[in-house]
Amino acid sequence: MAKLMAQNTTARAAYDLDQLKQLVGDILQQAKDLGATSAEAGVNSEAGFSVTVRMGEVETIEYNRDKGLGVTVYFGQRKGSASTTDFRPHAVSETVRAAVDIARYTAEDEYAGLADPALMARDIPDLQLYQPWDITPDAAVEMAKECEAAAFAVDKRLHNSEGAYIATHSGARVYGNSNGFVGGYPSSRHSLGCTMIGRENDEMQRDHWYSLSRNPAGLEAAVSVGQKAAQRTVERLSARKIQTGKLPVIFSAEAARGLLGHFIRAINGSALYRKSSFLLDSLGQAIFPDFIEIQEQPHLLQGLGSSPFDSEGVSTRERRIIEAGVLQGYVLDSYAARHLGMQTTGNAGGVHNLSINHQAADLDALLRQMDKGILVTEVMGQGVNIVTGDYSRGAGGFWVEGGEIQYPIEEFTLAGNLRQMYRGLQAVAGDVDRRGNLLTGSWLIDEMTIAGD
Amino acid sequence: MSKPSLELARAALLTPAGLSESDLESVLGQMLGRSIDHADMYFQSSRHESWMLENGIVKEGSHNIEQGVGVRAISGEKTGFAYSDEIQLPALAQAAKTARVIAAGGHEGKLKAWSTRDGQQLYLPDDPLVSLGADAKVALLKAADAEARRIDPRVTQVIATLSGVHEVILVAATDGTLAGDVRPLVRMNVSVIVEQDGRREQGSAGGGGRVDFSYFLDQDRGLGFAREAVRQALVNLDAEDAPAGNMQVVLGPGWPGVLLHEAVGHGLEGDFNRKGSSVFSDRIGQQVASKLCTVVDDGAMVNRRGSLNIDDEGIPSGRNVLIENGILKGYMQDKLNARLMKMPVTGNGRRESYSHLPMPRMTNTYMQPGEHNPAEIIAAVENGLYAVNFGGGQVDITSGKFVFSTSEAYLIEKGKVTRPVKGATLIGNGPEVMQRITMVGNDLSLDAGVGVCGKEGQSVPVGVGQPTLLVDGLTVGGTRS
Secondary structure: OHHHHHOOOOOOOOOOHHHHHHHHHHHHHHHHHOOOOEEEEEEEEEEEEEEEEEOOEEEEEEEEEEEEEEEEEEEOOEEEEEEEOOOOHHHHHHHHHHHHHHHOOOOOOOOOOOOOHHHEOOOOOOOOOOOOOOOOHHHHHHHHHHHHHHHHOOOOOOOEEEEEEEEEEEEEEEEEEOOOOEEEEEEEEEEEEEEEEEEEOOEEEEEEEEEEEOOHHHOOOHHHHHHHHHHHHHHHOOOEOOOOEEEEEEEOHHHHHHHHHHHHHHOEHHHHHOOOOOOOOOOOOEOOOOOOOEEEOOOOOOOOOOOOEOOOOEEOOOEEEEEOOEEOOOEOOHHHHHHHOOOOOOOOOOOOOEEEOOOEOOHHHHHHHHOOEEEEEEEEOOOEOOOOOEEEEEEEEEEEEOOEEEEEEEEEEEEEEHHHHHHOEEEEEOOOEOOOOEEEOOEEEEEEEEEOO | OOHHHHHHHHHHHHHHHOOOHHHHHHHHHHHHOOOOOEEEEEEEEEEEEEEEEEOOEEEEEEEEEEEEEEEEEEEOOEEEEEEEOOOOHHHHHHHHHHHHHHOOOOOOOOOOOOEOOOOOOOOOOOOHHHOOOHHHHHHHHHHHHHHHHHHOOOEEEEEEEEEEEEEEEEEEEOOOEEEEEEEEEEEEEEEEEEEEOOEEEEEEEEEEEOOOHHHHOHHHHHHHHHHHHHHHHHHHHOOEOOEEEEEEEEEOOOHHHHHHHHHHHHHHEHHHHHOOOOOOOOOOOOEOOOOOOOEEEEOOOOOOOOOOOEOOOOOEOOEEEEEEOOEEOOOEOOHHHHHHHOOOOOOOEEOOOOOOOOEEOOOEEEEOOOOEOHHHHHHOOOEEEEEEEEEEEEEOOOOOEEEEEEEEEEEEEOOEEEEEEOOOEEEEEHHHHHHOEEEEEOOOEEOOOOEEEEEOOEEEEEEEEEOOEEEEEEEEEOOEO
């Protein structure tokens, strides 16, 4: 990483935590000087690069260096916000002033304000989120070439590629507020991926595979990523259409992550206080079957969703969200919590490493349990209505019979209602996809409407 | 490339940093010295403001300032890219040095003399943020809230937002391009929740364009969004389960043009076709849609959300016929892909910001009107779906499969529009669906100015439009089989 910095657009390090803390302190002081009764500010700074290789040649080398600061000021119950990417003193002052100007026009909002000072993270555990990758762009190009070459070697029907990429970024974030809290930590993210195109009988299909990790040592080998991208593409060739009807459906681990995501959106405080969720007033209700447990673990070492405090400085804590199928808690920041007469759950900015337990050993076991139905590996479009729970999305995947994959299928839709889909969850497999903040294996749902020919 | 826009861009981006055109020449010249085919610099400054009303009060407002310069060097098919949020000569020179590491082969290029031309002025180069005082912006949102609640007591929630962007860009390139643009963009949206007997539904409407905030006061447009959002939500209160299966689908005029954006638009972007990854690759001159279809991408429409005086590479935007009477005529190009494909540039090189690379993107994409009265089209359907409003869509440009999801749709029974049905996703294969367009209405309209198109992580504002269309067979993803 150090080597990259030396040749980057400016000769500074990716971040300097003390400098960022100093900047937050300055912003809060300026807000106070302008008469704000309270204020909060967040800054971040990140640098890195990405390379893409296509058909064995370098396609792009991009150097990234991004930073930003945001400030929210409160005058009693009125608030205003502003942000900028320019850290020069006059720009910072202008930004604070812009936030103050806006607060002159916003209305008194009884729920507005900083989070309860008693909930601030007192000590900030080292979650080992900063694991820089000492790789040069040239070495990354070689690795991406190796990845794509391994993909092409899998099958001669792979005639084309959208390329392989490597990206590495690291930086830091700092948050502070006028209740005296200031905290920050560095973090890194590295990824490696490949997208292949195959052809058979005038039909083209593409698919991809990628690896994502905070730690370069946690990345899947380039050859393996390429081979998986290739296998997934080849498996989709000669896809057929299917008949309209009602069938059991397995969502692969990748696709099931979306179902977990919709659940989180539906129990998010802003959807709840706006009465825009199908899971309104569902605390203590059975949302899933009784064998389902969903937990949040914000402090997993090197976790992609790990964070010692949320975006209001509130200490994050491990908790059960679903216990024996029953909803134990919502996903709240302090604003939504005040609306609902509750306390923040430390989820300003989102959830931190959500995982669901599994009952089936792996995808094969789940396929056997389903016997006949469809395996969905990709969903398309935005047809998810969180207000009603109505679900209708385009999909692609495989026809399953006798507990085994038979052939690829495409151009069909899946429809149902999320409330019934969650209740109809038969089992989760242990093939957990760890490339994100929502950790789940494949899901078997009892029945959905499939629309095809 | 109107001179006034270039003058304004110089004043906003170069003058404060003490940068002269000879500084730009020297930076570009150094890059060319390394056997680079093309190099350019993209200076950008943008200010964004937004206001949000909820629970009857304007509770949030925000202001964002962003500026920087992106430097790109191209050698053959290779691109090197770096950017800086400091518009200063040392940072610019450093970014240029970083970007040109890409150069290996390539031929010796020559820096061409600056060429600036008087260009089009599709929108005024004014700052929309100051077009209305903060009090008036707050009042506009409150009026929309009051209007929504006045119309129907079943309205339980109203969220109204108002946002505006004032963006100034300047492009300087080794091919002699020196161009600037000042781009206003405003947007208003109203979304409501209605409730009846424990059932909740939502409705949402909005619009905008490259105009100023007075646009929402003219013709009571802002209040119109509130009325339209309530109307849609109330329709959905009565909606039954949507049907499942393949059937005839009539698409309404305007925003349902998202069909064209997904079914053909993305597949006709130059980068995918150069790489052979699009289902439309190597098909110029072939019949790719029914003879009734003529599809155009036009970035030169006055005041439209997707319009640009010049694209982000300094090329004047224009009207490009993509499909004429069903025959594929051409692709949308940026400089890189046009050069590699030996095709003309089309003014479709766009980027989200200085920190992103340009690529071929749509502007305002629509289908030309046909000869049928919309009522005739509906009357021609025995049993089918009439879809008039959509959320969004998505496409896999390689297989051609695309989806778009209805937010307001009705059953057609024996040639008549009957009952409303719940939102459903429609899925099809682009070239196949385009071949099945059997009737085209005479009622072309464009959307109200709400589109955001995402591609490879970059978002840009776009427009879509179409007349009423009959698709003779499309898969409808309802729950009633």
